[in-house]
Every structure is written in structure tokens, then in C-alpha cells.
Amino acid sequence: MLLQQGVEFNGIVVSRRNYRERDMLVEILTDRYGFKTFFIRGAKKRGFRLAAAILPFSHGSYVGSINDDGLSFIDTAREVRQYQNICQDIELNAYASYILSLGKIALKEDVANALLWCVKFQKAVELIDEGFDAQIITNIIEIQLLECFGVKPYLESCVICQNTKLAFDFSENYGGLLCQKHWYLDKNRLRLDPRTIYYLRLLSVVDLERLSSINVKKETKDRLQATIDRIYQDQVGVYVKAKDFIRQLKDISHFLVSDNERIDVDK
Ligand SMILES: [Zn+2]
Structure with a gap:
């Protein structure tokens, strides 16, 4: 097991799941290490400092420790945004x-x-x-x-x-x-x-x-x-x-527009 500390990489948050009471496991697609799972201690605490950096479809630049095999860790994140659309x-x-x-x-x-x-x-x-x-x-x-x-x-x-x-x-x-x-x-x-x-x-x-x-x-x-x-x-x-x-979404949209009708909804 090789741990590289203090490395920088760009990534997209792919998925996350709760882990123990206050922590999370967050999967990030990185440009330098492929898909990696990060152990984020205290992620579920209110006001957690990296909260925005680990939202689904967040992307930006991260610094952390990468484990060859096993869980990795994030220290800081920079210029992280979410893909809004x-x-x-x-x-x-x-x-x-x-x-x-x-x-x-x-x-x-x-x-x-x-x-x-x-x-x-x-x-x-x-x-x-x-x-x-x-x-x-x-x-x-x-x-x-x-x-x-x-x-x-x-x-x-x-x-x-x-x-x-x-x-x-x-x-x-x-x-x-x-x-x-x-x-x-x-x-x-x-x-x-x-x-x-x-x-x-x-x-x-x-x-x-x-x-x-x-x-x-x-x-x-x-x-x-x-x-x-x-x-x-x-x-x-x-x-x-x-x-x-x-496929299900396509079936639904096909059904909705099948008679050239459309449905408008007030937002
Ligand atoms: Zn031929």
C-alpha cells in the first residue's frame, strides 16, 4: 500500500455515501489517479469546511493523499464549482x-x-x-x-x-x-x-x-x-x-410529445 501525500489533482465528484455516523465515502474521478474513493471525516457535520467540495458533480482542484489501494484523503480544495445544469x-x-x-x-x-x-x-x-x-x-x-x-x-x-x-x-x-x-x-x-x-x-x-x-x-x-x-x-x-x-425518460418524453402536444409548467 503506497500513500502519496500532498498531491494535487483535478476531479469530479461521482458519488457519495454515508459512512459511520458523521463521515462519508466520496468517489471522485481524478485526472491523475483515475476513480478514487476518499474517506471524508466529519463530512456530515454542520458547517463542514469541505462541504461544497464534495457535493455531487462538484469539480475543481483538490490536494490530498492518494492511496494506491484503499481509501484516499482530501486536505483542501480550490476553485470548486458544481455543474449546475x-x-x-x-x-x-x-x-x-x-x-x-x-x-x-x-x-x-x-x-x-x-x-x-x-x-x-x-x-x-x-x-x-x-x-x-x-x-x-x-x-x-x-x-x-x-x-x-x-x-x-x-x-x-x-x-x-x-x-x-x-x-x-x-x-x-x-x-x-x-x-x-x-x-x-x-x-x-x-x-x-x-x-x-x-x-x-x-x-x-x-x-x-x-x-x-x-x-x-x-x-x-x-x-x-x-x-x-x-x-x-x-x-x-x-x-x-x-x-x-x-430509457425510461425517453419513453416518457415520447409519450408526452406523441401528438405534438407539449406541457408547460409554471416554475
Ligand atoms: Zn467490400
């Missing part, structure tokens, strides 16, 4: 929670460049809070994270002949794209439309740091999500509770 919007909250949960599961495997992934998860949450399309940001993480689960679909060209010009479809059996000439090889290919294919390819390579805007039609988003869900279901098989919640 995520805290106030149940849907944004669900997407951000899902990204962090999925990321944590992925990094349990022995993943190359784990810290680069941590920075990417932090960036994704930040973009969602800034108002970028939460589903698409999540889809980018989902697609790019597939390689950490040992599934890296080949999306550059046809798996068989490297053609880049003909129409494409996606084949789970072949682990990537098939051009029209080779569709006959897989009768279980997903039969995706060109826009879905286009976005699958784009989102698999897009750099979150350089994203300036997102505008994808709802139909395309639905198909994209269905495709990614199918790949996860068939080839990854991880369960994340927040995902079910996102």
Missing part, C-alpha cells in the same frame, strides 16, 4: 451519471491510456453541462470506449476489401463495415441507413476537445442509439443502472 436537469444528470458509471466499469479492465480516458470523461461531463447534446456526447463516449471492452469495430472501410466508395452496412459478425459488394456475406448485418453509418464513423473518431457544435435530427439520434445499444448488448454485456433510467 447537470444538477438541475434530471436528463442531463442521467447521461452524465451513465458516462461516469460506464467509464468506471471500462477502466476496471487493464486499459491502455487509462488517464487519457479520465480526462475524456471529465470533458464529456463538462460539455453536457455547457448544453451540448447529451445523447450525442454519450454516444461518442460509448463508441470510443468499445475498444476498452475489447470490441473495436472497424469503421474506416469495408472489412473485406477496404473499399471506401460503395454504400456500407454494419456487420457484427465481421466486426465492422461491409461494402455493398460484400453484403451477401452476412445475412444478419444490421441494415443501417447511410446517415446512421455516417454518424457511427464520425463519432468514433471525433475529438471532444475540438467539438464546436452538434445538431443531429431526432430520427437519426434514435437509430444511432438503437445501434449502439445493440452492439453493447450483443458484444459488451455490461449493465449500468443509469441506462435504464435514460
Whole structure:
């Protein structure tokens, strides 16, 4: 067990739970040490000095002791703010929670460049809070994270002949794209439309740091999500509770707008 004292790191509070009578265990996604659980003594006392720094979706710069294996500790926090939009919007909250949960599961495997992934998860949450399309940001993480689960679909060209010009479809059996000439090889290919294919390819390579805007039609988003869900279901098989919640929210919103009606509520 190695304890590094007085180290500084940036982080996002992922979750927290009560521990004993007055203390808490707070999980933080850090940029230098990955996901870490911190023992916060006296966290439940009134007027606790680090109270704001350990609220859900707080983020900023922390100084503390990092335990290689076991609980870590926070000494001080600086410039800590909460992602306000995520805290106030149940849907944004669900997407951000899902990204962090999925990321944590992925990094349990022995993943190359784990810290680069941590920075990417932090960036994704930040973009969602800034108002970028939460589903698409999540889809980018989902697609790019597939390689950490040992599934890296080949999306550059046809798996068989490297053609880049003909129409494409996606084949789970072949682990990537098939051009029209080779569709006959897989009768279980997903039969995706060109826009879905286009976005699958784009989102698999897009750099979150350089994203300036997102505008994808709802139909395309639905198909994209269905495709990614199918790949996860068939080839990854991880369960994340927040995902079910996102589905339920979608079902509800679909129901609410099904007749082009809307419900306005006074705040
Ligand atoms: Zn081909």
C-alpha cells in the first residue's frame, strides 16, 4: 500500500455515501489517479469546511493523499464549482451519471491510456453541462470506449476489401463495415441507413476537445442509439443502472410529445 501525500489533482465528484455516523465515502474521478474513493471525516457535520467540495458533480482542484489501494484523503480544495445544469436537469444528470458509471466499469479492465480516458470523461461531463447534446456526447463516449471492452469495430472501410466508395452496412459478425459488394456475406448485418453509418464513423473518431457544435435530427439520434445499444448488448454485456433510467425518460418524453402536444409548467 503506497500513500502519496500532498498531491494535487483535478476531479469530479461521482458519488457519495454515508459512512459511520458523521463521515462519508466520496468517489471522485481524478485526472491523475483515475476513480478514487476518499474517506471524508466529519463530512456530515454542520458547517463542514469541505462541504461544497464534495457535493455531487462538484469539480475543481483538490490536494490530498492518494492511496494506491484503499481509501484516499482530501486536505483542501480550490476553485470548486458544481455543474449546475447537470444538477438541475434530471436528463442531463442521467447521461452524465451513465458516462461516469460506464467509464468506471471500462477502466476496471487493464486499459491502455487509462488517464487519457479520465480526462475524456471529465470533458464529456463538462460539455453536457455547457448544453451540448447529451445523447450525442454519450454516444461518442460509448463508441470510443468499445475498444476498452475489447470490441473495436472497424469503421474506416469495408472489412473485406477496404473499399471506401460503395454504400456500407454494419456487420457484427465481421466486426465492422461491409461494402455493398460484400453484403451477401452476412445475412444478419444490421441494415443501417447511410446517415446512421455516417454518424457511427464520425463519432468514433471525433475529438471532444475540438467539438464546436452538434445538431443531429431526432430520427437519426434514435437509430444511432438503437445501434449502439445493440452492439453493447450483443458484444459488451455490461449493465449500468443509469441506462435504464435514460430509457425510461425517453419513453416518457415520447409519450408526452406523441401528438405534438407539449406541457408547460409554471416554475
Ligand atoms: Zn467490400
